[in-house]
Amino acid sequence: MANEVLVLDAIDAYYGDSHVLHGVTFALGEARLLGLLGxxxxxxxxCMNVAMGVLAPRHGNVRVAGADMTGHPPEAVAAAGVALVPQGRRIFKSLSVRENLLVAARPSQDKSAKAEWNFDRIYQAFPRLHERQHQIAGLLSGGEQQMLAIGRALMANPRVLLMxxxxxxxxxxxxxxVMATIRRLKEEGLSIVLVEQNAxxxxxxxxxxxxxxxGHVAMAGKAAELRTRSAELHQHLGVY
Ligand SMILES: Nc1ncnc2c1ncn2[C@@H]1O[C@H](COP(=O)(O)OP(=O)(O)O)[C@@H](O)[C@H]1O
Ligand SMILES: [Mg+2]
Structure with missing residues (x-):
């Protein structure tokens, strides 16, 4: 694949003695959206923890835009242009909306980027966050908190967004x-890994x-090709 912006290559990962990822390999291409299901x-x-440098793999490599980031800490991975919208959102509930955005702000590394994410652009993309910028984040609705978690990740001006x-x-x-927002970000050229249970x-x-x-890659390929393999999808996902 041309221009791989994030690669997990033959990753084995453990929590203590518990072997959780077994030779996991996948690559995210530039301006593509990769759905990670299971x-x-x-x-x-x-996989997100390994990609972000939160969990070092015991075997295998993580590469960001061609640079080996294996075992590098999350700050270094973030500096290389990767941002995570974590499961459960993990916004700072006692801080205001604006403060949540501010703590994540980081200038764009990519000079060719069309437009930098800053307060104005975030508030334009998410008008509700603008209206509520001085509110305590813990008082937002679930949907607003998710928008804030996405906005906060964008403030780091990533080239790779993990959700x-x-x-x-x-x-x-x-x-x-939320899905419409993700689609828009993809159309603007962001490279995205979207983790979901909902296939x-x-x-x-x-x-x-x-x-x-x-912890094994059971199926991988283009969405248009995989969606026709319904018996296998059912086997691995249960519901499709
Ligand atoms: N911090 C942890 N310590 C020990 N085991 C964990 C930890 N986090 C996740 N696991 C285990 O690792 C496996 C994979 O978990 P996870 O990556 O969270 O799955 P998913 O995100 O697909 O639901 C599960 O068996 C889970 O119980
Ligand atoms: Mg999970």
């Missing part, structure tokens, strides 16, 4: 709004799909 406990968040189950716990209409959501917007089962 049942609860399949290892999706662990871990952004639809989790949100009402269907809010999920649709239907992901097949609608992903270019590429990776399906994990018990």
């Amino acid at each position: 049942r609860n406990g399949a290892g999706k968040s662990t 871990d189950e952004p639809s989790e716990g949100l009402a269907p209409q809010i999920v649709a709004e 239907k959501l992901v097949f609608d917007i992903a270019d590429d799909i990776v399906i994990l089962n018990s």
Whole structure:
């Protein structure tokens, strides 16, 4: 694949003695959206932890835009242009909306970037955050907190955005709004890994799909090709 912006190459990862990822390999291409699917406990968040440098793999490599980032700390991975919207959002609930955005702000590394993310652009993209910029973040609705978590990641001006189950716990209409936001970010050229349990959501917007089962890559390929393999999808995802 041309211009791989994030590569997990033959990753083995453990929590203590517990072997969670087994030779996991996938690559995110520039300006593409990769859907990472799998049942609860399949290892999706662990892949995000490895990509972000939160968990060092025991074997294998992590590369960001060609640079070996294996074992580098999260600050270094962030400086290389990767931002994570964590599962469960993890916004700073006692800080205001604006303060949440401010703590993540980082100038763009990529001089060719069309437009830098700053307060004005975030508030334009998420008018509700503008209206509520001085409110304590813990008082926002679930959907607003998710928008804030996305806005906060964008303030770091990443070239790679990792999103871990952004639809989790949100009402269907809010999920649709979040997905529309993700689609817009992709159209603007951001490279995105979208982690989901809900396969239907992901097949609608992903270019590429990776399906994990018990820490192994069970299926991988272009979304258009994988979506036709319904028996296998059912086997690995249960619901499709
Ligand atoms: N901090 C941790 N310590 C020990 N085991 C963990 C930890 N986090 C996750 N696990 C285990 O690792 C496996 C993969 O978890 P995770 O990556 O969170 O899956 P997913 O995000 O696909 O639901 C699960 O069996 C889970 O119980
Ligand atoms: Mg998870």
